[in-house]
Amino acid sequence: MVTLMVARxxxxxxxxxxxxxxxxxxxxxxxxxxxxVSGFFxxxxxxxxxxxxxxxxxxxxxxxxxxxxxxxVFVAPAMLAASAMNGALAETTFNFFFKMKYAKTFExxxxxxxxxxxxxxxxxxxxxxxxxFYTAAFLLVMAVMGLAEPWWALAAxxxxxxxxxxxxAAGMAVSTFLRGWQxxxxxxxxxxxxxxxxxxxxxxxxxxxxxxxxxxxxPLYHAVELVRGLALGRVEWALAGHALxxxxxxxxxxxxxxxxxxxVLCS
Amino acid sequence: xFGLVAEHQPLIHARGLVKRFGEFTAVDGIDLDVEPxxxxxxxxxxxxxxxxxxxxxxxxxxxxxxxxxxxxxDPVREGPAIRARLGVCPQLDNLDPDLTVxxxxxxxxxxxxxxxxxARERAEEMLDFAQLRDKASSKVEPLSGGxxxxxxxxxxxxxxxxxxxxxxxxxxxxxxxxxxLWERLFRLKQRGVTLVLTTHYMDxxxxxxxxxxxxxxGRIVAEGSPRSLxxxxxxxxxxELRFGSEPLEGFVERLSGVGDRVDVLPDxxxxxxxxxxxxxxxxxxxxxxPSSVLVRRASLEDVFLHLTGRTxxx
Ligand SMILES: Nc1ncnc2c1ncn2[C@@H]1O[C@H](COP(=O)(O)OP(=O)(O)OP(=O)(O)O)[C@@H](O)[C@H]1O
Ligand SMILES: [Mg+2]
Numbered sequence: 084m085v086t087l088m089v090a091r092x093x094x095x096x097x098x099x100x101x102x103x104x105x106x107x108x109x110x111x112x113x114x115x116x117x118x119x120v121s122g123f124f125x126x127x128x129x130x131x132x133x134x135x136x137x138x139x140x141x142x143x144x145x146x147x148x149x150x151x152x153x154x155x156v157f158v159a160p161a162m163l164a165a166s167a168m169n170g171a172l173a174e175t176t177f178n179f180f181f182k183m184k185y186a187k188t189f190e191x192x193x194x195x196x197x198x199x200x201x202x203x204x205x206x207x208x209x210x211x212x213x214x215x216f217y218t219a220a221f222l223l224v225m226a227v228m229g230l231a232e233p234w235w236a237l238a239a240x241x242x243x244x245x246x247x248x249x250x251x252a253a254g255m256a257v258s259t260f261l262r263g264w265q266x267x268x269x270x271x272x273x274x275x276x277x278x279x280x281x282x283x284x285x286x287x288x289x290x291x292x293x294x295x296x297x298x299x300x301x302p303l304y305h306a307v308e309l310v311r312g313l314a315l316g317r318v319e320w321a322l323a324g325h326a327l328x329x330x331x332x333x334x335x336x337x338x339x340x341x342x343x344x345x346x347v348l349c350s
Numbered sequence: 351x352f353g354l355v356a357e358h359q360p361l362i363h364a365r366g367l368v369k370r371f372g373e374f375t376a377v378d379g380i381d382l383d384v385e386p387x388x389x390x391x392x393x394x395x396x397x398x399x400x401x402x403x404x405x406x407x408x409x410x411x412x413x414x415x416x417x418x419x420x421x422x423x424d425p426v427r428e429g430p431a432i433r434a435r436l437g438v439c440p441q442l443d444n445l446d447p448d449l450t451v452x453x454x455x456x457x458x459x460x461x462x463x464x465x466x467x468x469a470r471e472r473a474e475e476m477l478d479f480a481q482l483r484d485k486a487s488s489k490v491e492p493l494s495g496g497x498x499x500x501x502x503x504x505x506x507x508x509x510x511x512x513x514x515x516x517x518x519x520x521x522x523x524x525x526x527x528x529x530x531l532w533e534r535l536f537r538l539k540q541r542g543v544t545l546v547l548t549t550h551y552m553d554x555x556x557x558x559x560x561x562x563x564x565x566x567x568g569r570i571v572a573e574g575s576p577r578s579l580x581x582x583x584x585x586x587x588x589x590e591l592r593f594g595s596e597p598l599e600g601f602v603e604r605l606s607g608v609g610d611r612v613d614v615l616p617d618x619x620x621x622x623x624x625x626x627x628x629x630x631x632x633x634x635x636x637x638x639x640p641s642s643v644l645v646r647r648a649s650l651e652d653v654f655l656h657l658t659g660r661t662x663x664x
Contacts, residue, residue, distance in 0.1 A: 094430075100460035107457055108448035111489070187444035193410055194438040195461035195509075196430035349410050350371070 093204065097197045101205025102212075104188075122173055123217045126166035127224060133284065134158035134230075144286070148317055159230040160239065160311035161283035166221050167243040167310075168274075168303060170214030171251035176270060179206055180258045183344070190348050199344040203337055207251050214247030215240075231314045239313040242326070246306040249329035252336025253302065259343035277303040302332055359422045361386050361513055361544050362407055366416035369402045376402040378568035379416065384546060384561075386512075389539050391555045392548040393650075394565035395658050400548040401441050403565070404517045407546065408438045421513065434462060437511030441518050441548075443502045445490045451501060452477065452486040455508055462509040472508050479534065480504035495522045503531065507538075514538065516547040520554060532557055552650040562650075566658045576650050583656050584648035585610045587626035591619045591633065591640040601638065608632045613656060620652065 109116075138154030145151050182188035189202050222240060225231045231239070257270065280294065281287075281303035287295050298304050309325035312318065362384040369377035377399040384390045392400040405411040406418060409425040409432050418425055420432045446454050455476050459469035477483045480500040485493060493501065499522050506514060516535075520528045535558060539545055549555050555562055556576045564572040564579075572579060589609070593601060598614050605612050609623030623629035626645035633640065 094463075096463055097461065100457070100463075103460055104446070104449070104457045107453045108446075111448065111450055111453065186447050187442075188446055188448075190410075190440075191444040191446065191458075192461055194408055194433065194436075194440070195458065196434045196463070197461050198430060349412065 092198060093201055094196075097201045098205045098208065101192065101197065101202055102209050104192075105206075105209040122170055122213075123166065123220055125169065126162040126217075126221065129165075130155070130159055130162045130224075134162065146315065146317065147286075147288075150315075152315070155228075156230050156315070157286075157311075158284060159225050159228075160314040161281070161307045163218055163221050163225065163239065163243060163314065164246055164303065164306040164310040165278050165283065166217045167214045167246040168250040168277075168306065170217040171210040171247040172254040172274060174210035174213050175206060175251045175255035176258050176267070179255055180261055180267075183259065183347070184261075189344060193344075193348055198341075199349070200337075200341040202344055203252075203255060203341040206255060207248060207337060210251035210255075211244055211247045214251065215244055218243035218247070225314070232316060235314055235316045239310050242310050242313050245326060245329050245333070246310065249302060249306070249332040249336070252333045252340065254336070256336040256339035256343070259340055259347065277301055282307050302329070305329060359419070360384055361388075361421055362390075362546070363419040364407075364416065367403070367406065367413055367418055368415035369399070369406060369411065370414040375568055377406070380563075380565070380568075380570050382563070382570075384544065386544055387539070387542050389535075389545040389547075389558050389560045391559035391562040392546075392565055393550075393552075393555055393562055393654055394548075398565040398658075399568040400565055401517055404441075404515055404546070404548060408436055408515050409433050410438075434509070435512045437506035437509065437514040439503050439506040439514075439516045439519055441521075443498045445498060445501060445505070447490055450487050450489055451482055451493070454490060454501060455505055458505045459508045464509070469508075472510075476504040476508055479507065481530070496524055496527050499523055500527065500531070511543065513544045513546065516545065518548055518550065520549070520551065528554070552654060556650050564654060564657050571657050572653070579653045580648050580650060583653040585622035585624055586648060587623055587629075588646055588648050588652055589621040589623060589626050589629050589633075590642075590644040590646070591621065591638075592617065592642040593619075594641040604636055604638060605633065608636075611656075613652075613659060615655065615659065620655070622648065622652070 134155040138158065141154040143151045144154055144157040192202055193199065219240065222231070222236045226233045226236045261267070261270070280298055281301060282298065283303070287298055287304065290298060305325040305328040309322055309329070312322045360383040362382055364380060364382040366379045366381065367377060368375065368379055380403065392403065394400050402411070406413050406425070407420060409420060409429045412426060421435055423432050425432060446457065449457055452473055455473035456469040459472050460466070464472065477486055480503065482497060482501060482504070485497065490498060490501070499519070503516065503519055506516070520531055523531065532554070535545060545558070547558065559576060561575055562573070562579060563570045572583060574582065598619055601619060602612060602614060605619065605621065609621040609629045611622040613620040613622070621629050630643055630645060
């Protein structure tokens with residue numbers, strides 16, 4: 084119902100124009116490329132240092148379905164999910180906030196036929212594109228290093244796109260509430276906690292029960308479980324649950340973000 | 351160009367239009383009708399509510415109360431359809447700092463649904479319009495203030511709007527650029543484009559506007575053509591008297607009855623009279639010795655100061 088109402092308002096062309104603006108900005112900004120490249124290397128460095136380095140000390144991890152895999156194989160899909168998250172968040176937090184609050188980019192756009200929801204969708208689409216560049220490259224590395232079967236790696240790609248959309252939308256919604264750059268410290272801290280405690284470096288089953296319960300309501304946990312399940316070829320019903328969680332998060336984030344854009348900029 | 355509806359209705363129609371920000375009322379119940387092809391101006395001191403009104407007309411800010419129709423449509427339900435036919439130049443430039451001058455134009459055109467080819471073509475025309483061709487590949491940030499302003503105005507024209515809204519378009523422009531812009535706006539008007547603008551420059555209002563309103567404190571305090579406003583709110587001639595550094599209030603009583611009206615400004619006294627020279631003679635006859643005397647024709651500035659000035663004695 085809500086989707087239908089939203090769909091009726093949305094013009095693909097106008098969303099495309101918002102995406103096109105970001106493509107233009109990318110083309111004419113050299114520093115942007117630097118940020119883009121560094122975003123890819125972070126999870127890769129974690130994979131090499133912890134997955135491979137620490138993994139040599141940790142030994143092998145039981146997956147729960149009878150299979151036992153090397154620690155690097157266990158960690159790699161989590162780093163993949165994290166890189167999808169980082170890619171999308173970098174776009175919908177720092178860049179989005181700057182455009183909304185300081186550059187007045189959206190204010191200018193909203194004087195044209197483009198609607199708040201179309202601004203939000205355009206920004207989100209672009210965030211997903213950026214995050215997909217990271218994850219596609221990362222999946223290639225995983226396949227080359229023998230950390231995932233090539234076909235399962237391919238199957239994980241759409242899942243990472245969903246992860247990008249969900250985190251991108253949530254990040255965008257949060258960004259509309261931020262007052263200034265000092266609030267970003269909080270956001271970075273939250274993002275890093277998720278990165279450490281979402282079943283990324285150890286199975287959640289091994290966490291203390293309270294922590295495990297908390298972790299299971301946070302988004303990166305569901306992202307990691309979904310991506311890991313697909314990358315390791317372990318398809319089960321639980322994956323649908325994780326995917327649903329991410330879909331709901333994406334829808335909610337998008338809705339809040341477009342409402343806030345309207346409120347703040349069309350006062 | 352104009353739809354059927356617009357031929358029978360004013361392009362802008364407002365009744366009892368109100369804009370509140372929390373407790374504060376920025377626009378306090380104004381009535382407006384702007385006809386197709388007209389050039390319409392808002393005058394008023396800082397904080398009068400001009401920009402708040404312009405933002406409602408440009409369908410980015412929603413009225414708090416009252417009735418508003420733009421191009422015969424309802425801004426709340428048909429915002430995108432209305433905005434597609436508007437060209438908006440906001441008071442403060444909001445150009446895209448990540449893009450070049452040319453990309454600012456092409457990108458903006460794309461928001462209006464122009465194809466890539468159309469957008470490029472329009473951008474080239476607008477580069478000439480704004481005389482920014484040699485800056486086309488530059489980013490926006492290193493441009494001078496006046497160049498940015500010209501780009502913002504050009505950007506507002508990129509969709510060939512029927513109604514152009516300009517909030518202080520020439521603030522920050524050098525005299526040459528101002529005259530150039532006036533000439534461009536005049537040509538747009540001749541092509542049937544409707545112009546609505548705000549300004550603090552009385553000469554600009556006199557040059558460009560067929561009809562004006564003066565706003566103060568969120569209300570419209572006067573309305574009419576520049577000429578009719580001068581006729582109804584000022585006398586044909588004005589005498590400006592300066593008295594060095596002496597406090598001016600002391601002279602008011604001694605000047606009463608000279609001319610039709612006396613206005614005290616912070617630095618000078620204005621005498622409104624049918625004949626300025628007669629008034630000057632009368633001033634001297636009363637034994638006053640102003641440090642400087644100037645007789646001139648009444649202008650819109652006098653109307654403005656009279657309507658919105660702080661010290662006002664009849
Ligand atoms: N978003 C807002 N929130 C709160 N108050 C606002 C907002 N926008 C404008 N105001 C207030 O409304 C009043 C009218 O502002 P507006 O910008 O419409 O004046 P203006 O006539 O354009 O003045 P200027 O000549 O200085 O541009 C001012 O007192 C201003 O402080
Ligand atoms: Mg203003």
